[in-house]
Structure formats: C-alpha cells, structure tokens
Amino acid sequence: ATTTTDPEAPSSDIERIRSLPLTPRFTFESFVVGPSNQFAHAAAESVAHRPGERYNPLFIYGGSGLGKTHLLHAIAHRCSQSTAEPRVVYMTTETFVNELIRCIQQQKMAVFRQTFREVDVLLLDDIQFIAGKERTQEEFFHTFNTLQSSGRQVVFTSDSKPADIPGLEERLRSRLLQGLLADIQPPDLETRCAILQEKARAAGRDLPEDVVLFISRRVQNNVRELEGYLNRTIAFAQLTNANITVEVVRQALSAMIPDERQVTPADIIRFVDGYVPDEQVE
DSSP states (O other), X not given: OOOTTOTTSHHHHHHHHHTOXXXXXXXXXXXXXXXXXXXXXXXXXXXXXXXXXXXXXXXXXXXXXXXXXXXXXXXXXXXXXXXXXXXXXXXXXXXXXXXHHHHHHTTOHHHHHHHHHTOSEEEEEOGGGGTTOHHHHHHHHHHHHHHHHTTOEEEEEESSOGGGOTTOOHHHHHHHTTSEEEEXXXXXXXXXXXXXXXXXXXXXXXXXXXXXXXXXXXXXSOHHHHHHHHHHHHHHHHHHTOOOOHXXXXXXXXXXXXXXXXXXXXXXXXXXXXXXXXXXXX
C-alpha cells in the first residue's frame, strides 16, 4: 500500500502540494477594506462563499504589497472551513513552475496533472511569472480548462491585467479575460491609517493617533512597506525601552524616510521674500 512516508509515491507528492502552509493572519476578518480594494474584497468573499459558481476565473491585479496575496490566503482559509471540505491548493506561480520542472525531470507528469486537475479551488499568486514559459503555459492552459469546464474555482493574482502581461499566449490571455477582473489601487490616507492600526493591534500595540498619521503619510503605495515601518518602529521602541511617540518613530525610521527638519520663522521669511506674483513675471 502507498503511504505518505514514501517520498517517491504519487500520493505523497499530491499531499505535499495540497498541504502547503497558509499565513494564519491573512483572513477576511483582518483585511482592511477601503475604496481602493472594496471591489476585489467583495469578489473574493463571493468566490470563497460559493466557489465555482460565480466569477470563474477571478483575476485580481494591482501593484506589489497591496493585499492580493492576503485575499488569496483569505479565500483558502474560508473554503477550508466549509463543511463540504473542498480540496484547496494555494501556491505562487514560481512554485507551480518549479513543480512542473521537477515532474518533467522525474517523469512524473501524471502526478502533476492529477495534483492540479483534481482540486476544487486553485489559487495561483503572481501569474505574470508564467509569461514566456511555453511548456508551463501549455500545461497550465489544459489544467485551467479542465478545472473551469468541471465547475471548479480558479483565482489568480498579477501585478497587471491580462492584456498588459507580455509573453502570454493569446489563447491563455483570452481565457483569463473570460472571468471577473478586479483591481486593487493604492489605499488612501484613511485606509492606510486603518490598516496600520489593525496591524498594530495584531502585534499587541495601541498606537497614538499622531504616530499613525505620521507613518501613514510617509507610505502611499505599499501596504507591505507600511507594515515594515511599523515592525521597525516596534522593534526600536522595545530595544530602547521607549514609548512609541512621533520622535521615537523619527529615530526608528531615520534611515528609511527622507530627512525632515522643522520649518522655522526664518524659512518662512526667505520663502516670502523670494515670492514673485504672477502678474510681475514677464
């Protein structure tokens, strides 16, 4: 009998891929919703509630660090909690490519196809990395068709929409365009503040409002960078045994944010003296 302790056994390969770990904190409950991501969040929740019935495939795109991976993990967590116990696979596209290469080298393509074509929900992160890889696109195309035609859910993320991914086969591009495209934009200031407060609470910290504003105003395009600023600030405060204030944040992030100096009366005088009204400019 085949056991999961045999590294060469097909069931072992399948189980290993289907049990790739998820990030526990990446759930719908911890995802901060704002105008920039509201549509993508709603689509992801709908898919997680009834996979394969609507929005198939779901294609979420946007810049780096805006929450695409968070939503994929959230879908996986929600689906895994279902009483139907669907077979869910989440992985990066880079891992998908590496698995394909490994199976080709070890002559295990039957295992590869069984692994990916018999799942109920397939979640692939950063699908743009499939571009230019002909054999990968070939296998992916047939896997995608098999899953979609049998009513099973497929969700992708990318840094750009399908039309803007270079090196993507046209037949694959058209398949990706058949579903729902949902973009995520950089969050506005209010959403960045809410995200920072949520991440601080998750870390067991309660940040003063002026600190939240100070950090949020300096990170405009990347939630991951916002979290990095927070982690550095918390570590600095712990190591120096200090309360988190704006001045402590300035010290903690001195190497990461542009030099700042207070505006003095002399600065204002110099600015006013150098101002020339438009009507005086020839």
